Structures are given as C-alpha cells and as structure tokens.
Amino acid sequence: MPAQLLDGKQISEQQIQAIRSRVEQRLAEGRRAPALAVVLIGDDPASAVYVRNKKLACERAGIRSVSFEYPASFSEAALIELVQQLNQDPEIDGILVQLPLPDHIDPELIIETINPHKDVDGFHPYNFGRLALKMPLLRPCTPFGAMTLLQHTGVDPAGLDAVVIGASNIVGRPMALELLMARATVTVCHSKTRQLADKVRSADIVVAGVGRPNFVQGDWIKPGAIVIDIGINRLPNGRLCGDVDFEAARQVAGWITPVPGGAGPMTISTLMHNTLEAHLALYP
Numbered sequence: 001m002p003a004q005l006l007d008g009k010q011i012s013e014q015q016i017q018a019i020r021s022r023v024e025q026r027l028a029e030g031r032r033a034p035a036l037a038v039v040l041i042g043d044d045p046a047s048a049v050y051v052r053n054k055k056l057a058c059e060r061a062g063i064r065s066v067s068f069e070y071p072a073s074f075s076e077a078a079l080i081e082l083v084q085q086l087n088q089d090p091e092i093d094g095i096l097v098q099l100p101l102p103d104h105i106d107p108e109l110i111i112e113t114i115n116p117h118k119d120v121d122g123f124h125p126y127n128f129g130r131l132a133l134k135m136p137l138l139r140p141c142t143p144f145g146a147m148t149l150l151q152h153t154g155v156d157p158a159g160l161d162a163v164v165i166g167a168s169n170i171v172g173r174p175m176a177l178e179l180l181m182a183r184a185t186v187t188v189c190h191s192k193t194r195q196l197a198d199k200v201r202s203a204d205i206v207v208a209g210v211g212r213p214n215f216v217q218g219d220w221i222k223p224g225a226i227v228i229d230i231g232i233n234r235l236p237n238g239r240l241c242g243d244v245d246f247e248a249a250r251q252v253a254g255w256i257t258p259v260p261g262g263a264g265p266m267t268i269s270t271l272m273h274n275t276l277e278a279h280l281a282l283y284p
C-alpha cells in the first residue's frame, strides 16, 4: 500500500485560518494586528519569490506586513541601523531578514542584532540556545513546521529512531534539536557521513534537507517510515522536486510529504504562528 500523504498545503491553510481567527478576535477587542517587518536586500530571484509568498500569507493570516527592500549595494552598517530601528519600533512584532544576504554583509552579525523576542525566524543564538535547552521561545520555522506535520501522523516520536540528513543551521541542526526534544533517538548525517544508506534504512523518521534532487533513494526507506522532505530543487526541465525520490519512496514509506506542497507551505504558516506568538508575548 503506498504511503499516506502529509498534505502541507492543507495543514498550513488550517494553521493560517486559526491564526486569522485569533487576530480577528483581538481586533474586536480593540487591539492592533500583529506586524511583521520583511527585509529583502538584493535581487536574488528565489528570495523574491519566498518574500512574496510570506507577504501573501500575512494578508491571509490578518498580519500586517511592512516591506523594506533595498538593492544589493545596501551597506552592512545601514542594515544594522534598520534592524535597530525595527527593534525599537513598538508597532513591529517580528523582524525577518531574508537570507542569503549579499557577500559584503555578515549574516551572523545581522541575526545577532535582531531583538531575540522579535526573531520570528528563530535564528538568533539566544533562540537556538533555548531550543537546545528544551525551553524554546521562537523556533526556526522549517523544523518547527516539520514537527507540526509529524504531529499530524498521530505517531509519537518518543523512542523512535530519527535520521536527519543535512546539518545546516536553518534546517538540519534545529531539526535534530526538535526531534531530540520530542524524545526521538536522533542521528544527524552530513557530507562526511559513512554508510548513509544503512543509517537511513534504520530510521523510523527520515528528514532530508540537503538540496540535492532525488538524493534519498526509495530502497533506503524502512517500510512504514515517516519521510519528511525539506528539499526544494529545480530540475533542468523546470519542474520542482525534493531531496527524496518521491515515486520510489512512497511505495515503501508509511507517510511522506510531497514536493511542492509539503514542508514548504508549513515553513510559511509557522512564520505566521511565530509572528502571532511574538506579538502576544510583547502585548499579552
């Protein structure tokens, strides 16, 4: 029997509608809407698409988005000043600086400048540390969204073997911390990992975030496993595909995310969730 699909599009839409209801309830009580500052530097086409989708999601969630778009020549000092202004602005609850930044801007420096209580990406070392200590505040959106998908399987990760493929700061590392917090036994694999296929074959939960099209083979998947594909890759024919060979893996897995329509929309609805949470923490 082929795997059940984890429909990120539908689950993210439910999440956005629930946020909208909460926002409307607060508006009716005379409160203001949550507000997200979206900062885009340069003209990376993929970043422009992500930022547009985030702003459209804000509209659907009832969140006010405020755009700050500057050319790639924008200086690091000017960006620091902008972030400091947004930190001070009582009308702004969340600050999102889209990555990657141009080469002359140090992303770590910018992330550390963001007030951790407005860091809706969950990238600030303070928020990362809170997650590592099992006392999360604002959690990185892609892994947090993947945990929401996992919850929808009804399977408790406690005691299960999870393999995370990829150790990036945005996906693999925080994903491992999320799964560990849910009491899974976590193995983090990366480009130096030996016998990767064997490690994946032992996993009840597989999360792939490496950015390599169809990298994870169907015969690496343990029968019945939950497969969450974070990858989004464009093939030479223009079509999108994930890091997992979907057609082969779905014959074996118990649950699997499609690409597109799996983890991607969850990242965006989780950003809306984080923006509401940041707003509620600042203005209970």
Ligand code: GUN
Residues within 6 Å of the ligand: 096, 097, 098, 099, 100, 121, 141, 142, 170, 267
């Ligand atoms: N670039 C790729 N993914 C992300 C993300 O989740 N947040 C930000 N700010 N930039 C990104």
